[in-house]
Amino acid sequence: MIIVYSLGGSVIAAQDSAGLKRYAETLREISRDNQIYVVVGGGALARECIGRAREVGASEALCDSIGILATRMNAALLAAALSGAAPFRVPESYDDALDASKTYRIVVMGGVSPGQTTDAVAAILAEHARANLLVIATSVNGVYTSDPEKDLQAVKIPRMSPKDLARMMSQIELKAGSRSPVDPLAAKIIERSHIPTVVVDGRDVANLIRAMDGTHDGTEIRS
Ligand code: UTP
Numbered sequence: 001m002i003i004v005y006s007l008g009g010s011v012i013a014a015q016d017s018a019g020l021k022r023y024a025e026t027l028r029e030i031s032r033d034n035q036i037y038v039v040v041g042g043g044a045l046a047r048e049c050i051g052r053a054r055e056v057g058a059s060e061a062l063c064d065s066i067g068i069l070a071t072r073m074n075a076a077l078l079a080a081a082l083s084g085a086a087p088f089r090v091p092e093s094y095d096d097a098l099d100a101s102k103t104y105r106i107v108v109m110g111g112v113s114p115g116q117t118t119d120a121v122a123a124i125l126a127e128h129a130r131a132n133l134l135v136i137a138t139s140v141n142g143v144y145t146s147d148p149e150k151d152l153q154a155v156k157i158p159r160m161s162p163k164d165l166a167r168m169m170s171q172i173e174l175k176a177g178s179r180s181p182v183d184p185l186a187a188k189i190i191e192r193s194h195i196p197t198v199v200v201d202g203r204d205v206a207n208l209i210r211a212m213d214g215t216h217d218g219t220e221i222r223s
Helices: 017-031 043-055 060-081 094-100 118-127 164-167 184-194 207-213
Strands: 002-007 035-040 108-109 133-138 198-200 219-221
Touching: 002 017, 002 118, 017 035, 017 060, 017 108, 017 207, 035 060, 035 118, 035 184, 043 060, 043 108, 060 108, 118 133, 118 184, 133 207, 164 184, 198 207
Parallel strands: 002 035, 002 133, 035 108, 133 198
Antiparallel strands: 198 219
């Protein structure tokens, strides 16, 4: 299978070195039978830098560019933990990522261009690579009817169509560093290409494997 992971920065940047090695080990294990791409998010580092940039008057596009640097920093860290199983030089474009996949079974990258998040990068990369599965491994354990951190009535949706996901995510504000389980652009890409997608809690590294065989307790997005 060809699998693209969108690994939240909030997941990977929160790891100590033992945690990072666990993620690297799990990715190596998955790559024995699969070609995988991992797009890493910016997490707290991105949020902090974007916040400061906005305070000093940076434009939204510049804030995004600073966020991208944070995603690439986290990607480089994961690539380092993979010690040679993925290229150390983080690809900065889809073409470079596809090129790297000719040599490596694991390719790790961060953001690409302003106006989106790494979920969208992962969805676009899934189109380019003709991936069989897109796994959004984030700090929420699925898509909820509303934000579970703010609404006690929020209910997890175990299965939904790409169309419903796109409709739900289109209501979320597009701003540098804004929070949502799946970026609205990623949702539109998933909808247009019918990419089989799973949203799981990436803080449990075992969910990276469970996402492949349907034994996870996240959200399945399928037509
Ligand atoms: P993330 O993908 O980490 O966004 O990119 P996020 O929604 O905050 O995700 P988590 O918390 O890591 O799961 C961080 C920021 O970097 C910019 C955006 O400003 C985004 O909010 N970015 C990232 C881009 O502008 N383009 C990209 O391709 C990627």
